[in-house]
Amino acid sequence: MRSEHSTGDIAKCLRLMLYDKPGHLARVATEIGNQNVRIGDIRLIRSGRTHSTRELVIFVSCEDQLEDVIDALTLLEGVIVEDVFDLVQAIHKGGKIATKSRVDINTISDVRKIYTPGVAAICKDIEQRPELAYQYTAIPNQVAIVTNGTAILGLGDIGAVAGMPVMEGKAALFDRLVGVSGVPILIQNHDPQVIIDTVRNIAPTFGAIKLEDIKAPECFEIEDTLDGELDIPVLHDDQHGTAVVVLASLLNATRFSGLMLRKSVVGVIGLGAAGMGISKLLTSYGVSGLIGTDLDADACKRFESIGGRACSLTDVMRDSHIVIATTGCPQLIKPEMVRKGSVILALSNPNPEIEPELAVESGAAFAADGKSVNNALAFPGLFRGALNIRATRINDKMKIAAAQTIAKCAEENELVPGLLHPEVHQAVTAAVERAGLESGAIKPW
Ligand SMILES: NC(=O)C1=CN([C@@H]2O[C@H](COP(=O)(O)OP(=O)(O)OC[C@H]3O[C@@H](n4cnc5c(N)ncnc54)[C@H](O)[C@@H]3O)[C@@H](O)[C@H]2O)C=CC1
């Protein structure tokens, strides 16, 4: 019987033993299709005389739908469901990152060079001339990814350890996209002063500090204080990485729709870390018509202190040419709220305030969610560029240069390029280096 479930995006893998005869796999595929479930990769695992074993990736909306598929396949003659596993869980087994040796260690002579006694000479050199640490250690390529777990994606305060998979994901992207070693640092504490003290004390290990998923308002005090005290870049990704990629999207969205960004009314829903970072960078870019809304009165006051006008959600949706939502509340924006011809960036992860397809069906000219308009397009090049020139900070000129470069890498009618675009991260790196050198973001050494 046809299932009532919609097609979903939970990826599961079925390991099936099948009769190996023509048309049998097609019957299996048809039965899965009858359950309104999409099929992804199909892999032949083993081919026997009468049976073969295959793994099929399927996309279900919930566990019940998975059960329906398994029940239906179990009723098919010549099919044995050997195993079912979750692909996301599978890729997380054992964690996603590791510290590896960059040098070969094949002989005892190698050991004596990379470790004691040889290493002692390098230690003494660094003691005499501390700047040699940048030549003889991994420090200039290492970035701390610091969280206290208070705003993990839009999941809220789930604790630092529960946030580790996100931190590992950011570290894996750092390595893959720009060759930076990201080191997750989990601080199980809500007190901004404890986080400041902890980061200050471990800062010598790193070339830069990336704060991640620390909620507002604590994130502002933590970032401002560390930025003032440390001579390496300190950047809260949810504020500034997000702001860069939003500016990039808006440069393209306004170009496509004929709006003038600096003259547009931009409405921000959710004035926490991301909402405030976005508002500040847009203001620095020259946008003056900022309106915004938040459930929290203090957040609204902070927004007004940087020149925004706080109002209701209804007002924002009615009056804005461009709406940017960063609330962590899925489906907050109802289809009837969408202003015709507006641009909507519903950026909450893992689920947006409105699905982009629904926003466009409801009259938006362009819409995107936090999967595509994601700070992962910005942070790798921001940090790589800053590390390369040994910048002491990542200033607004570097952020705006990064945004303009991301915007240029997008295809026609695309707000931003894909995360794995072959050139974007190197192009952002180069733009950030140039802007950093021109704006004096480096310290002489
Ligand atoms: N796409 C991207 O690259 C990024 C997306 N985000 C998303 O933005 C969301 C917020 O993250 P943060 O700013 O770090 O968290 P945060 O906790 O610092 O801020 C959230 C703000 O939203 C407000 N809020 C909650 N419900 C609201 C509602 N119904 N109406 C108005 N305001 C409401 C809260 O009062 C708070 O001020 C998360 O879902 C996160 O995944 C954050 C950073 C990057």
Ligand SMILES: CC(=O)C(=O)O
């Ligand atoms: C993308 C990201 O940093 C977030 O959703 O928190």
Ligand SMILES: [Mg+2]
């Ligand atoms: Mg984040």
